[in-house]
Amino acid sequence: SQTIHQWPATLVQPVGSPLSLECTVEGTSNPNLYWYRQAAGRGLQLLFYSVGIGQISSEVPQNLSASRPQDRQFILSSKKLLLSDSGFYLCAWSPTGQAKNIQYFGAGTRLSVL
């Protein structure tokens, strides 16, 4: 069966520090991968999605970047965090080649930038 791992669960970082959040998927190959940010427990904002290794699409211009160095690994990064980067970050995957495009989510990372 497929599983998705996202870590860390919580993170407190000072303004101006770098960021690296990691997400890995097991039990499937060539998944579509997504990074979302959720503010105040409400709607999800799609930040990045990837359809393959090294293929990253950005949905919203911002202080963050994403990379996919391996088929089932998706990394969210920042060189210098801003206060506005605080939020709940969610990684998700969906199978390719299916019209259903159901997404499966990780447990999330709560990021506080102080």
Next chain:
Amino acid sequence: SQQGEEDPQALSIQEGENATMNCSYKTSINNLQWYRQNSGRGLVHLILIRSNEREKHSGRLRVTLDTSKKSSSLLITASRAADTASYFCATAVAGGTSYGKLTFGQGTILTVHP
């Protein structure tokens, strides 16, 4: 931009009552999905309804879709305290190379009192 808009934003009911949440969207869709999120956790897929379907059932869940009105509703019958969570609709836009992307609404916070 958020395609889906849920209504109401918050719903408080007693155990055993039915809960109805509504979702409106703007563009043509391939399918519409509902997800559940417990506080501080990732989202979990509940049910998917295709654009050519009008109603779908899964256990205590009933989803309807009206493409002419671009709206959907989620009914949870005989609610339980464990149903307390946020519920999100998500739409898969029709056509093009959407790469499995979904657009999520702002969510409805459901509280079921024992």
